[in-house]
Amino acid sequence: MSSLRNIVITGFMGSGKTTVAENLAQRLGREFVDMDKVIEARAGAPIHQIFAERGEASFREMERTLALELALRRGLVVATGGGALIADDVREMLMQQCNVYCLAVNKAELGARLANSPQRPLAAGWSALYDARKPIYARIPRQIVTAGKSVDMIAGEIAALERGALYVKTPAGGYLIRIEAGILSRIGREAESLGLDRQVAVITNETIAPLYGELLTEQLPNAQMIVVPDGEAHKTLATVSQIYDSLLEMGADRNTVIVALGGGVIGDTAGFVAATYMRGIPLVQVPTTLLSMVDSSVGGKVGVDLPQGKNLIGAFKQPRAVLIDTEVLATLPPLQWRCGMAEVIKHGLIALPGLLDADLWGKERAEQLVRQAVQVKIDVVEIDPYEQGIRAHLNLGHTFGHAIEKVTGYAVPHGEAVAIGIVRAAQLSRNLGFITDAVLARIQKIFWQIGLPTDIAVDRERWYAAMATDKKWQAGESRLIVLKRIGQAAVVRGLSKDDIMAVL
Ligand SMILES: NC(=O)c1ccc[n+]([C@@H]2O[C@H](COP(=O)([O-])OP(=O)(O)OC[C@H]3O[C@@H](n4cnc5c(N)ncnc54)[C@H](O)[C@@H]3O)[C@@H](O)[C@H]2O)c1
Ligand SMILES: [Zn+2]
Structure with a gap:
């Protein structure tokens, strides 16, 4: 004492x-x-x-x-x-x-x-x-x-x-990230201090509802589930509209708390609902995929897709809290785990080389892994809450990756596309003289060890064309994230088409 x-x-x-x-x-x-x-x-x-x-x-x-x-x-x-x-x-x-x-x-x-x-x-x-x-x-x-x-x-x-909860500072104050194995099974005991003792709408999907949705709602005194279909294809305004209807039906008002229980798709969609329903109601993020734990649930970006493109409609909505129960990772499909690991490695490469240590990569050490990986996201969004500067570093490999997703009609999962993209960005970094061949080889090997691809056969011209439509390329000038060294990223503008084609 x-x-x-x-x-x-x-x-x-x-x-x-x-x-x-x-x-x-x-x-x-x-x-x-x-x-x-x-x-x-x-x-x-x-x-x-x-x-x-x-x-x-x-x-x-x-x-x-x-x-x-x-x-x-x-x-x-x-x-x-x-x-x-x-x-x-x-x-x-x-x-x-x-x-x-x-x-x-x-x-x-x-x-x-x-x-x-x-x-x-x-x-x-x-x-x-x-x-x-x-x-x-x-x-x-x-x-x-x-x-x-x-x-x-x-x-x-x-x-x-x-x-030991983590804290995220925001322009309006801040919020907590609690990372505790088993926290969902204990939530009833903490309903009051989590502010979940009032009317709560647990928004989740058909896959997660039977796994964890009931566990959650049963423990809370006044919670109802709103279940939407699973998948990125449903990250739409139609789903948002369906959720608005359900909220109105249950009599949700400005004190009702939205709990977003699921991966990034649910977090983004339910978060957008929380940002807009009655001009904004409290949001608690309960991420259930590795990606959403270390990335999408933190930082306040929420939104949905349009037929014309991903994440075209959105808002900044800071959650009231983020609750991470690493035990739910037990049911996460292996592909989803690997895809989340692509973002973890990204965080390691741009800021925290300790994450590149293979000893940390197992599900049995998930609590530690998530804690360290999410800290990178926290550090970045605290400095740049509205994505005007350094937050761009989180896009390492993503311009290459998004273009792969687009060219393949989203047949390649995001995490795999990011792994391939990060290796392209690393090649570019090598070509620019920032990192050595040995470092490039090490990065490639990390993804192989995790079971992520680092190459893909797509048409180079189409790949480049898809990259050039990236919303982050301003006035047609290329804007890519490269590695200055392991643990430090930088923005490079105005590379020529030849420079970029050389790594595709
Ligand atoms: N807001 C942001 O800052 C941000 C950042 C990165 C990505 N995103 C968004 O996140 C989305 C991707 O999120 P994701 O990778 O979590 O995918 P996802 O939400 O689609 O989840 C992947 C799959 O895993 C299932 N699942 C989730 N948790 C599970 C569990 N514990 N057990 C069993 N199955 C489970 C889901 O039902 C789904 O089928 C994209 O829409 C992307 O745009 C947003
Ligand atoms: Zn990503």
């Missing part, structure tokens, strides 16, 4: 720090410290009186002294005062010594709450204070968005983070 880092909960006044910290302390069986209460006890006066009689500066000094004391202790859950972490030195020191979480509350919500707490000394000028302090709070990396969440949910999220 005493070796545990303190957990510090901070945020603007009225953000709910104290109730959340108290709830969290109870969950974790830790001692709870309310800084304001300790200061009041020491001063023998309520805070507004300390402010009135001794001035704010003297209150801040008491706060600083207490923060230093607490930083030396272990195993506490601390609720700070609203202004405690505004001083750079105090904030930096606590962030070094403790796990600091900031409750991010939006202004409208806060206004409503503060309207009836006149006893807070700074409540009168809260609006200007909020604007002034917001950028300072934003310097705390772990932001917990509170909008629409109960105290139980917020404390539950922080508890999950403390147990």
Whole structure:
């Protein structure tokens, strides 16, 4: 117990720090410290009186002294005062010594709450204070968005983070990725803290419904399944429309939570529904394929296909949470596993060479594999949430691969096409002098070991023509991702047709 880092909960006044910290302390069986209460006890006066009689500066000094004391202790859950972490030195020191979480509350919500707490000394000028302090709070990396969440949910999220859940920072705050074998079998016990104790629509397909859909809905107090046909062919507006109908029929409103249970097709389709139904309702992603666990469920891109092309209709919709149960991979067909591995290898090549270690590739180490592979996606989407820069690196091999899918009428599965495409990109990298023949050979061998092809017999002219229609090629200028070395990708523009044909 005493070796545990303190957990510090901070945020603007009225953000709910104290109730959340108290709830969290109870969950974790830790001692709870309310800084304001300790200061009041020491001063023998309520805070507004300390402010009135001794001035704010003297209150801040008491706060600083207490923060230093607490930083030396272990195993506490601390609720700070609203202004405690505004001083750079105090904030930096606590962030070094403790796990600091900031409750991010939006202004409208806060206004409503503060309207009836006149006893807070700074409540009168809260609006200007909020604007002034917001950028300072934003310097705390772990932001917990509170909008629409109960105290139980917020404390539950922080508890999950403390147990090793991953965190994705987004422009509006952030969300959690919980990777736990067996989490779906335990979901009933956590319904409240996951916010799944209200009306839930579990959207899934005919294959997954009998495997995991019932397991999920049976444990939740108020959940219904919406089952759509399986396959990319059904990632359409027609399916979206069918889901809207089902939602209306079940009386879904803006508080209804959509759970997308399935691979990338379900995640993209149900995610698009969540982005648009009543202008947007909460979404929880429960990915069940390796690809969706390490790639599509994270980053907020959702959408459907049109007859004219894939993913032409879409939106950015950040999930409220991503729940990954690696046990479901037991039923994943081997081809789907291999296809997911193509993306894992891609993540290894662009950012994390450790993923290229064959010891990590078995289903028995899935938890570790997924955790590392998804971290690459997190790092990229945090820097570039709207795909304006570095997120393009995730397209390694994909312009080549998409063209193969197109030319073969989607007879070649995506992961296989990507494997073939990554090897083309690697050849290009070699031709450009970035990597050696030996590295190229190593990449090829990795795919063979996994059971993925690295070559295909298609007409080169048609292959090139399909690549040239890629939506990422701007104004006809080629734009491809290459490897500078293993673990680092780069964008190369304006290569000639000859340069590209040389690797097809
Ligand atoms: N949004 C994004 O950022 C993003 C990124 C990459 C890919 N995608 C999209 O993802 C889609 C591909 O996703 P996918 O590869 O997961 O394919 P998928 O969703 O079609 O799933 C593959 C097959 O496996 C079955 N399945 C899924 N989980 C299973 C399980 N645990 N046990 C048994 N069977 C299971 C499915 O029913 C399906 O038949 C594409 O539409 C692609 O455009 C989106
Ligand atoms: Zn892909």
